[in-house]
Amino acid sequence: MEPLKIAQDPEISTNKPSPTPAEPSSEGMTDTAADKEKTPPGGLLPGETVIKEGKASILFPSANEVFYNPVQEFNRDLTCAVITEFARELLAQRGVKVVVPGEKERVVVSLSEETNEGDVQTEEKNGAEEPAVTVTVGEKYEHGLRVLEGLAASGLRSVRFALEVPGLQSVTANDFSTKAAALIARNAQYNGVSHLLQASCRDASMLMYEMRGKKERYDVIDLDPYGSPASFLDAAVQAVTEGGLLCITCTDMAVMAGNSGETCYSKYGSVSIKAKYCHEMALRIILHSLDQRAAVYQRYIQPLLSVSVDFYIRVFVRVFTGQLGGPLWAEPIHDLAFVQKVLSAVSGNPSRFGTSKRIEGVLSMVTEELEDVPLYYTVDSLSSTIHCNTPPLLQFSGGICTDLQDKRKKFQNKRKNQITDSSHLKDYPCKKFKQGTCTYGDKCCFSHNLEQTNVEKME
Numbered sequence: 001m002e003p004l005k006i007a008q009d010p011e012i013s014t015n016k017p018s019p020t021p022a023e024p025s026s027e028g029m030t031d032t033a034a035d036k037e038k039t040p041p042g043g044l045l046p047g048e049t050v051i052k053e054g055k056a057s058i059l060f061p062s063a064n065e066v067f068y069n070p071v072q073e074f075n076r077d078l079t080c081a082v083i084t085e086f087a088r089e090l091l092a093q094r095g096v097k098v099v100v101p102g103e104k105e106r107v108v109v110s111l112s113e114e115t116n117e118g119d120v121q122t123e124e125k126n127g128a129e130e131p132a133v134t135v136t137v138g139e140k141y142e143h144g145l146r147v148l149e150g151l152a153a154s155g156l157r158s159v160r161f162a163l164e165v166p167g168l169q170s171v172t173a174n175d176f177s178t179k180a181a182a183l184i185a186r187n188a189q190y191n192g193v194s195h196l197l198q199a200s201c202r203d204a205s206m207l208m209y210e211m212r213g214k215k216e217r218y219d220v221i222d223l224d225p226y227g228s229p230a231s232f233l234d235a236a237v238q239a240v241t242e243g244g245l246l247c248i249t250c251t252d253m254a255v256m257a258g259n260s261g262e263t264c265y266s267k268y269g270s271v272s273i274k275a276k277y278c279h280e281m282a283l284r285i286i287l288h289s290l291d292q293r294a295a296v297y298q299r300y301i302q303p304l305l306s307v308s309v310d311f312y313i314r315v316f317v318r319v320f321t322g323q324l325g326g327p328l329w330a331e332p333i334h335d336l337a338f339v340q341k342v343l344s345a346v347s348g349n350p351s352r353f354g355t356s357k358r359i360e361g362v363l364s365m366v367t368e369e370l371e372d373v374p375l376y377y378t379v380d381s382l383s384s385t386i387h388c389n390t391p392p393l394l395q396f397s398g399g400i401c402t403d404l405q406d407k408r409k410k411f412q413n414k415r416k417n418q419i420t421d422s423s424h425l426k427d428y429p430c431k432k433f434k435q436g437t438c439t440y441g442d443k444c445c446f447s448h449n450l451e452q453t454n455v456e457k458m459e
Ligand SMILES: C[S@@+](CC[C@H](N)C(=O)[O-])C[C@H]1O[C@@H](n2cnc3c(N)ncnc32)[C@H](O)[C@@H]1O
Pocket: 067, 068, 069, 072, 076, 150, 151, 152, 153, 154, 155, 156, 157, 174, 175, 176, 177, 180, 202, 203, 204, 205, 224, 225, 226
């Protein structure tokens, strides 16, 4: 469903004209757009003021009806910087170059010893050919990024995206307050970015749930709530594109920094504790929570930047689809001494169970597993990792079991009753012993008693 375009709200066009409108900054926008739209439709409303931040000039009503926090300028600046870099990376993969106002041709200083000291090369000269397409700020690029600001208030942040971040296809600035949404539309017009920025008046979660279809997802979702973002996270991890970017603020620092561990658990799935490192812990809690929610949809996060600033924390993470294993139990999965007792008892009394033979087989196998090596490795893949020919399995297991056994005796001598991993190999004759070259003596896991072994098993 298309977001509501508040710009067409009849209320807005019936505003009474008022005295001289404040001059918005025209830097960063095209002359035509700036010239055409620097006066708000109908002029400033009574009591309305203009606030400038970055390249944006934002109209604010006299009454404190719509949220504005000047202290968050850093948050908005940082977000523009991060999204710009994200757009640069993403669009470069599509052969598109972004042009950032004020940015000189990027300079790469070579630190290699082979080049002369102070060698400086431009990036373009280092790389291959110049990309065929370039995109600038304020320009709508059809194959560019789709951005959603879910909780936009006056639209200040979104207007700044439209004016300061190149390579955008659209910015949807959403707020469930009708006053805020009307102001967003007005600010988009005032800043000459209505071609890029749509105002939307929806519940942010509902909007994101509606847009979670693969074709409608957003490349960037910014969530900057009052307090906790917890209730928006489930929708956000679904509504962002593959490899897309989530930019999330949490201002509920009391909860995240240990003042209310239980509330923290119910919101984020982690108990916060009071500690000196509470800010970093808060960052790790929100990252964990995002990852948990992404995992529900077979997705995972890749943090790009996580910072604690002033009274809030802000994280920037990419979201990908993929299967991740774990967490798993990494400690031993059997008590080998106990298993050995069961095995001995069942083998000593085989008539007790109909499946005694099978129990013996399974438990024997258990006792032969490497105790402290979770999961398994195949000889093929190990050989390919170190680029060698794949040795025969018996030779390989004979080699490692003797070695491991020695090491375990040295380092794990607390573990009594260690069951040898090589017991089954005693059924096989030692080829080296046969040739007179075995150096392991009694420690050899193959049999040196050639008459008692089943030689056929070797062949
Ligand atoms: C902290 S302000 C956003 C500030 C803004 N991002 C900025 O940088 O100036 C939070 C806004 O979220 C809006 N809001 C709260 N809950 C919402 C919801 N469920 N859906 C949409 N908007 C919501 C409020 O009306 C408020 O304007």
